[in-house]
Amino acid sequence: MSETKKLNGVFSPVITPFLADLSPDTNRMVRHCQWLVDQDVGLAIFGTNSEANSLSVGEKINLFDALIEAGIPVERMMPGTGCCALSDSVELTRKVVQGGAKGVLMLPPFYYKGVSEDGLFASYSEIIQRVGDDRLRIYLYHIPQVSQVPISLGLIERLLKAFPNTIAGIKDSSGDWNNTKAMLDLYQPQGFDVFAGSESFLLANMRAGGAGCITATGNVNPSPIVNLYKTWQASDADVQQVNLDMIRNTFAKFPMIPALKAAVAHWAKDGQYATVRPPLVALTHSDADELIGALKALNFAMPGI
Amino acid sequence: MSETKKLNGVFSPVITPFLADLSPDTNRMVRHCQWLVDQDVGLAIFGTNSEANSLSVGEKINLFDALIEAGIPVERMMPGTGCCALSDSVELTRKVVQGGAKGVLMLPPFYYKGVSEDGLFASYSEIIQRVGDDRLRIYLYHIPQVSQVPISLGLIERLLKAFPNTIAGIKDSSGDWNNTKAMLDLYQPQGFDVFAGSESFLLANMRAGGAGCITATGNVNPSPIVNLYKTWQASDADVQQVNLDMIRNTFAKFPMIPALKAAVAHWAKDGQYATVRPPLVALTHSDADELIGALKALNFAMPGI
Numbered sequence: 001m002s003e004t005k006k007l008n009g010v011f012s013p014v015i016t017p018f019l020a021d022l023s024p025d026t027n028r029m030v031r032h033c034q035w036l037v038d039q040d041v042g043l044a045i046f047g048t049n050s051e052a053n054s055l056s057v058g059e060k061i062n063l064f065d066a067l068i069e070a071g072i073p074v075e076r077m078m079p080g081t082g083c084c085a086l087s088d089s090v091e092l093t094r095k096v097v098q099g100g101a102k103g104v105l106m107l108p109p110f111y112y113k114g115v116s117e118d119g120l121f122a123s124y125s126e127i128i129q130r131v132g133d134d135r136l137r138i139y140l141y142h143i144p145q146v147s148q149v150p151i152s153l154g155l156i157e158r159l160l161k162a163f164p165n166t167i168a169g170i171k172d173s174s175g176d177w178n179n180t181k182a183m184l185d186l187y188q189p190q191g192f193d194v195f196a197g198s199e200s201f202l203l204a205n206m207r208a209g210g211a212g213c214i215t216a217t218g219n220v221n222p223s224p225i226v227n228l229y230k231t232w233q234a235s236d237a238d239v240q241q242v243n244l245d246m247i248r249n250t251f252a253k254f255p256m257i258p259a260l261k262a263a264v265a266h267w268a269k270d271g272q273y274a275t276v277r278p279p280l281v282a283l284t285h286s287d288a289d290e291l292i293g294a295l296k297a298l299n300f301a302m303p304g305i
Numbered sequence: 306m307s308e309t310k311k312l313n314g315v316f317s318p319v320i321t322p323f324l325a326d327l328s329p330d331t332n333r334m335v336r337h338c339q340w341l342v343d344q345d346v347g348l349a350i351f352g353t354n355s356e357a358n359s360l361s362v363g364e365k366i367n368l369f370d371a372l373i374e375a376g377i378p379v380e381r382m383m384p385g386t387g388c389c390a391l392s393d394s395v396e397l398t399r400k401v402v403q404g405g406a407k408g409v410l411m412l413p414p415f416y417y418k419g420v421s422e423d424g425l426f427a428s429y430s431e432i433i434q435r436v437g438d439d440r441l442r443i444y445l446y447h448i449p450q451v452s453q454v455p456i457s458l459g460l461i462e463r464l465l466k467a468f469p470n471t472i473a474g475i476k477d478s479s480g481d482w483n484n485t486k487a488m489l490d491l492y493q494p495q496g497f498d499v500f501a502g503s504e505s506f507l508l509a510n511m512r513a514g515g516a517g518c519i520t521a522t523g524n525v526n527p528s529p530i531v532n533l534y535k536t537w538q539a540s541d542a543d544v545q546q547v548n549l550d551m552i553r554n555t556f557a558k559f560p561m562i563p564a565l566k567a568a569v570a571h572w573a574k575d576g577q578y579a580t581v582r583p584p585l586v587a588l589t590h591s592d593a594d595e596l597i598g599a600l601k602a603l604n605f606a607m608p609g610i
Contacts, residue, residue, distance in 0.1 A: 022391065022431070048416075053389040053390065053414075053416035053417070054389065054390050054391055054414065054416075054417075055390050055392065056362070056390045056392040056393045056396070057361070058392075059390070059392055084358045084359065084389065085358065085359050085360050085361045085364070086327065086359055086582055086583060087360065087361040087363075087364055088361045091361070108584065109358075109359065109583070109584045110416065111353075111358035111359075111415065111451065111452075112358070112359075112451070112584055112585065113450070113451055113453075115584040115585065115586075116584075116586055118586050119583055119584035119585055119586045120583075120584050122583035122584070122586065123583035123584045125583075126327070126583055145418070146416065146417070146418055147416075148418075148453055149584075277391055278391060278414070278424055278425075278427035278428035278430075278431055279413065279414045279417055279420040279421075279424035279425050279427070279428045279454075280417065280420065280424055281420075281421055281423050281424045281427065
């Protein structure tokens with residue numbers, strides 16, 4: 001295993017703001033990234049909650065370039081680069097690795113269902129060989145309820161054996177702690193870093209030797225999540241976890257991406273943040289009001305946004 | 306409704322041949338398209354069985370241009386143009402419509418699951434407005450077992466009302482005849498053309514007023530399928546249907562796309578056709594032998610390929 005696996009802590013799949021014409025809004029994205037970095041949250045740009053699969057590869061490359069140009073630190077990024085098409089995954093991965101990203105979060109190709117472990121192994125293998133860059137570090141992305149294409153333990157085992165310097169870890173968004181625990185027990189000792197897919201499992205993951213979490217609600221509740229990451233051995237860790245859960249569960253009563261954007265729009269006093277791309281739909285005004293009201297009742301705020 | 310809805314008959318999602326380096330093989334694709342056209346099969350290029358979602362938009366555009374340049378008739382094409390990303394769907398759809406395609410087969414965006422009817426309506430609506438071409442004719446693509454994003458009757462109703470000249474029909478690949486029948490009863494009388502998703506339902510679809518079928522096995526068994534389409538009112542139609550089913554069911558014992566490619570490779574005496582892109586895997590030699598043997602036992606052949 002390579003000793004250069006440095007990404008850990010709390011990452012957030014950064015929301016992608018859109019202009020009124022639904023084009024990606026680089027200025028607002030830069031602003032949001034800066035706010036997150038200032039609070040020690042890493043930037044899992046182009047994740048599920050970034051609406052990344054509603055963006056073309058060209059749009060993602062343009063956004064990446066714009067963030068770098070604006071001074072957002074590439075060392076804090078873990079861009080999502082797994083697409084349906086082999087050629088798209090290769091192009092986007094190569095771009096961000098050459099641009100300095102220390103790791104990428106890679107979905108399996110997700111259109112065809114019921115594909116074999118051999119086929120998924122071949123997919124990752126072809127991408128790794130075609131990118132052909134020793135600096136590439138891949139974090140696998142297991143989110144079966146959305147991708148419908150799971151990353152099995154057997155696949156991890158084969159990939160780690162074939163590409164020990166490249167396969168760096170996983171984000172487990174299954175919500176199945178037994179699965180996360182199996183990964184921690186089997187592969188974390190080999191330096192394969194396991195990130196929980198949300199802060200709901202952050203404390204459990206840290207206690208079991210995990211690397212942190214990559215979480216949608218990092219977009220809105222960064223400091224408290226980072227605090228638990230940093231103080232998970234403190235005596236109030238369980239209380240912190242309960243408080244994080246209350247905030248997350250409030251968001252989870254609504255479709256997550258529109259809810260995140262509604263909260264950012266409210267606390268940034270900038271309604272444009274609420275825009276989503278189809279097939280998603282923004283929260284209705286009444287749903288947004290209900291969300292904001294429920295969050296305020298929990299003394300939630302987004303200071304400095 | 307527009308009176309220019311002309312696409313009907315038997316279409317096939319044309320297999321996409323690949324070279325050894327997994328790049329799209331335009332020469333073999335031209336040859337295969339020509340063989341299909343010669344047997345009166347329309348070209349649903351870039352369909353599910355074309356591995357279209359394993360190709361980038363750029364690769365699809367290059368293939369489209371190459372087919373046109375080689376003299377493959379664009380009037381016989383119904384390219385698949387629905388991608389995950391709004392921007393990709395717009396780019397590809399615009400390209401093929403400007404290139405002369407009389408219809409496109411359009412998947413809904415398929416990464417995000419559980420999306421609302423409002424969101425899917427917004428997706429199709431944005432694409433139609435952004436393509437902005439009166440010649441656009443959309444065939445919706447309902448294949449819930451793969452896309453996991455169904456096209457509901459309610460969505461069809463709303464789209465037909467909003468875009469009566471653009472929404473031309475549907476391919477129903479659900480395999481649920483009750484669903485196909487509901488579409489035929491409700492919308493075919495308005496000129497909304499219902500294509501069965503395979504020849505298994507071709508006779509039933511024609512008897513109920515449908516427009517034909519769009520079928521994977523059109524790649525390998527074109528003439529017999531076209532014959533049933535043309536003679537569905539003949540006395541031997543039920544016997545023809547049984548014979549078609551036997552061939553299809555033989556292919557369906559294996560993963561469909563690798564099996565189609567194995568059969569083309571065998572009868573064209575050109576092993577290169579068997580290559581698939583990850584995440585798919587070619588049939589093993591023994592599976593290919595079993596398939597070919599079973600087909601020969603049914604007196605199956607691919608004359609002229």
